Amino acid sequence: MPLLGVEQVTSGYGEMEVLHGVSIEVNSGEIVSIIGPNGAGKSTLMKTIFGLLCPDAGTISFRGNDITGLNPDRVVRQGMAYVPQVENVFPSLTAHENLEMGAFIRQDDFRERIGEIYELFPLLKKRKKQRVGKMSGGERQMVAMGRALMLDPQLLLLDEPSAALAPNLAEMIFDRIITINKTGVAILIVEQNAKQSLRLADQGYVLAGGRRRFADTGKNLLANEEVGRLYLGG
Amino acid sequence: MDILARIPQLLVYGIISGSILSLGGIGVSLTYSILGFANFAHGDIMALGAYITLGLFTLLGGWGLPNTPFAPLSFGLSFILAAILSMGLTGGCMILLDRVLFKHLRRAGSIILMMASIGIALGLRNILQFFWGPQPHYYIEGIQIATRIPALGIRIKPDQVFIICTAILLVVLLHVFLQHTKIGKAMRATADNMDLSRVTGINTDRVILWTGVIGAALATAAGVLAGIENKFITPELGWQMLLSIFASVVLGGLGNIYGAIVGGMVIGISEEISTAFVSTGYKPAIAFIIMVVMLLIKPAGLLGKGK
Amino acid sequence: MEQLSGIINYIVYFAITAGTYGILSLGLNIQWGNTGLFNIGIAGFYALGAYTSALVSGPPPSAWDGRIFGGFELPFIFGLLAAAIVSGFVAFLIGVPTLRLKADYLGIATIGIAESIRLVLKNESWLTNGVWGLQQLPSPLYTSIHGGTKELLQQHTALPGWLHDLVANSYNWFYLLLVLGILFILYLIVEKLTRSPWGRVLKAIREDEDSAAMSGKNTFSFKLQAFVLGAMIMGIGGSLYAHYARFISPASFKPLYGTFIVWVMLILGGSGNNKGAILGSFVVWGIWAGTDFLTGYLPFSATQAASIRVIIIGILLEVVLLWRPQGLLRRERRSKTFL
Numbered sequence: 001m002p003l004l005g006v007e008q009v010t011s012g013y014g015e016m017e018v019l020h021g022v023s024i025e026v027n028s029g030e031i032v033s034i035i036g037p038n039g040a041g042k043s044t045l046m047k048t049i050f051g052l053l054c055p056d057a058g059t060i061s062f063r064g065n066d067i068t069g070l071n072p073d074r075v076v077r078q079g080m081a082y083v084p085q086v087e088n089v090f091p092s093l094t095a096h097e098n099l100e101m102g103a104f105i106r107q108d109d110f111r112e113r114i115g116e117i118y119e120l121f122p123l124l125k126k127r128k129k130q131r132v133g134k135m136s137g138g139e140r141q142m143v144a145m146g147r148a149l150m151l152d153p154q155l156l157l158l159d160e161p162s163a164a165l166a167p168n169l170a171e172m173i174f175d176r177i178i179t180i181n182k183t184g185v186a187i188l189i190v191e192q193n194a195k196q197s198l199r200l201a202d203q204g205y206v207l208a209g210g211r212r213r214f215a216d217t218g219k220n221l222l223a224n225e226e227v228g229r230l231y232l233g234g
Numbered sequence: 235m236d237i238l239a240r241i242p243q244l245l246v247y248g249i250i251s252g253s254i255l256s257l258g259g260i261g262v263s264l265t266y267s268i269l270g271f272a273n274f275a276h277g278d279i280m281a282l283g284a285y286i287t288l289g290l291f292t293l294l295g296g297w298g299l300p301n302t303p304f305a306p307l308s309f310g311l312s313f314i315l316a317a318i319l320s321m322g323l324t325g326g327c328m329i330l331l332d333r334v335l336f337k338h339l340r341r342a343g344s345i346i347l348m349m350a351s352i353g354i355a356l357g358l359r360n361i362l363q364f365f366w367g368p369q370p371h372y373y374i375e376g377i378q379i380a381t382r383i384p385a386l387g388i389r390i391k392p393d394q395v396f397i398i399c400t401a402i403l404l405v406v407l408l409h410v411f412l413q414h415t416k417i418g419k420a421m422r423a424t425a426d427n428m429d430l431s432r433v434t435g436i437n438t439d440r441v442i443l444w445t446g447v448i449g450a451a452l453a454t455a456a457g458v459l460a461g462i463e464n465k466f467i468t469p470e471l472g473w474q475m476l477l478s479i480f481a482s483v484v485l486g487g488l489g490n491i492y493g494a495i496v497g498g499m500v501i502g503i504s505e506e507i508s509t510a511f512v513s514t515g516y517k518p519a520i521a522f523i524i525m526v527v528m529l530l531i532k533p534a535g536l537l538g539k540g541k
Numbered sequence: 542m543e544q545l546s547g548i549i550n551y552i553v554y555f556a557i558t559a560g561t562y563g564i565l566s567l568g569l570n571i572q573w574g575n576t577g578l579f580n581i582g583i584a585g586f587y588a589l590g591a592y593t594s595a596l597v598s599g600p601p602p603s604a605w606d607g608r609i610f611g612g613f614e615l616p617f618i619f620g621l622l623a624a625a626i627v628s629g630f631v632a633f634l635i636g637v638p639t640l641r642l643k644a645d646y647l648g649i650a651t652i653g654i655a656e657s658i659r660l661v662l663k664n665e666s667w668l669t670n671g672v673w674g675l676q677q678l679p680s681p682l683y684t685s686i687h688g689g690t691k692e693l694l695q696q697h698t699a700l701p702g703w704l705h706d707l708v709a710n711s712y713n714w715f716y717l718l719l720v721l722g723i724l725f726i727l728y729l730i731v732e733k734l735t736r737s738p739w740g741r742v743l744k745a746i747r748e749d750e751d752s753a754a755m756s757g758k759n760t761f762s763f764k765l766q767a768f769v770l771g772a773m774i775m776g777i778g779g780s781l782y783a784h785y786a787r788f789i790s791p792a793s794f795k796p797l798y799g800t801f802i803v804w805v806m807l808i809l810g811g812s813g814n815n816k817g818a819i820l821g822s823f824v825v826w827g828i829w830a831g832t833d834f835l836t837g838y839l840p841f842s843a844t845q846a847a848s849i850r851v852i853i854i855g856i857l858l859e860v861v862l863l864w865r866p867q868g869l870l871r872r873e874r875r876s877k878t879f880l
Contacts, residue, residue: 050433076435084433090426093419101423104416105435147434272645274581274652338863345579345644349804350862352581356801357855360848368844477656480649488645515664522653529646530638 001064003028003186004049004080004155009058011048018044020210021058026155026203031177031187033201033218035194035231041210042190043085046159049188050082051075063154077105081148085159085190088144091133095124098132098143102150110150117146120176138169145173149180156180158189162196174200194232198222206231237510242387244506250394250463252502253401257456258475259482259494260408261449267425267489268445269340271347275331275354276453277472277479278362283324283454284467285362288371290316290323306392308374309462317458324454325447332446355473362469370466397459404455405495408448412491417444425489474518478505481521485528487535496536500524546703550710553717559826560720561781565799566806566818567727568774574812574872575735576767577747579644582635582651584799585658586628586772590779591789592662593627594620595675598784607666607673617681621780628776629769631658636768641761655796662791674790678783681719686712716785723781724819727774732815734770743767747813802829805858813872820869829854 004026012018018041047053051072103110118125121142162170191197201218265273299312380389412418424431424441461467482501486493508520572578596611598620639650690711745753810821836846
């Protein structure tokens, strides 16, 4: 049984249907990458999985439980965390407070976990008392990922983590994604930076026009000529 | 020259009324930052709090609780106790209102919420008027002699010192709450981004309730302090201050709690100083003009970020 | 029979007031229903219209008056037009700084302008006679109609009592026709405008201002036009009120009557629908008048009864918002003609 199972999900905004029956799977400990052109429905899929949008049809299961239509504050308690593409930090809070908020539902002592996050992103430790609103894009992305990791999730959803970052910063973020994955966290990642994300993915999906076009291992998708021509810029 | 000589005294009056406006404004700003609408019922919640205090005060007196004034103040233990209890009770009324009405309208958007709050404003005011009548009710008995401070050229009454100190105390408590408690931080986070708060697992429903309770409690404090300063209360007490409160909040930056405090002081002082130059009747209009000028120069307000 | 004529005369009086509110509601519908502008300062524009008209068409200051200005005794129509112009002009002044901002700011600003106008009316005695208000305002054609009716009744002394009562009420019948006539003309104008390309831009702004702006419309200018037009109509309502009541004072323009009840009328009737705006004004004014009878039977003092009536209207608003937010008449949906 997969960790996350999305089956035939149809979803969208109001009357506008964006996803038309999409199915994907994420197994424990895997990195799964979703690529596709702008407007393919990648972010919509993420929002639907996390309960920010309610699917019109189809089912979503996580760890064997049906979570279709569950509110985000319930989904997060199941052991899934989500980093939206934009507005993914609390700008008027300090970096440290952002991490504390990530642990909002934890009743135990989470200081150790904060220490681990600071180990993962040493820069944040130096800036812990700084307001996130004044930080750079790369630093914000670290705060956002750190916040999402505070609950020790089994699955982390990342929506375009490298968007609008300088190449060396994007490199660093991808590097950290591998590190996080090695601690046993499964990752579902949506990326514009398709080649790079397929390179580190165990499994990959190509989404276009709200439908699943290809599903294969990351390696095979990179090698697939048609995928290369249509979606990886030749 | 005569006008200039009056300025220090007017400044004192301004700080007193600014203290009251700030406490009222904090609630408006909190509601705006979390729920995204301007709550027109806030003035009438101030009046509600002031009347509940009056009711409890009478009740406590009936039970034989002493109200020997704490000299040199003109009120005593049972009055202060009544005010504190009323802060809680008014907070409870706010929770009730939220559960019955606002909660169901949240999806309809901010303008519908504003409209609903105007309905609540008139409803509350008329409920007070129904039970207590439109006439003023005396809050504080007796006349207090103002102390003269010749070095500063001002006179101030002990009750007025109490008003300023209470406002400072409540603002400090609020600051500690927002900066150092889990729910306080969650309130700031929710004000930043409600969706992200939900994604993070913050119980936004609880945050909203806290917002209502704190706003209503501070509104009660503002209403009671206004009653102490005026010596009487009427059902229109809050409504009469609402425009000045809104001006304070807009001036400081709608949704910014610290801005509401600064804005309240600026508006309070400006209104009082203006009486040296124009008719007292125009006080609310002065606040309004300052607000419009601010909107023209910097709509985000003094402490606003300017989105 | 006598009772019946009394009831009919009451209905005439009722319809004059409801019709005047219908005009205000129609003005608000342009601003809110069609454009999404949150004006809660209706009382201000209503008062401006009433005072302007009174000063233009009313009598000069009397010996007891505190005012020293105004009262040009021009024909009613000039007062009516001046009311529209002054209300529109003030709307223009307040609209320029606030219409670029979010709805919340516009709401706060309009309630501020209403309150400021009330303060001016109260404090600037040289112009407005302060709290004593303006008195003995002329009603259009009053002397000829009233005089003619008197003469007629003197000639026909044998009329049955009920008919006598109805005829004696002739001026109110005339004023009802005047109010309904103006309401109807305004309705036709507003209806025509909202169905024009101009009106479709307003609706696009209401639905989604950003996309309307992106498709190249100067949304600010359109919003300003709608705001001014709505305020002009409210000014006309004020003029009609002043010349019927024949006495106005700042107390006539408290936020409750001028603003809140008009909002309830529009929301109940159906914002965005001009027929709904008018229907709502008659229904809500009917409820308001009905509660007057109702509270008369309850063992309350006059002020308590007044409070209960406001509470009822408040509850009515909340009930409509909760259970029928679209109002009695839905806005007329058209296919996506714009965008």
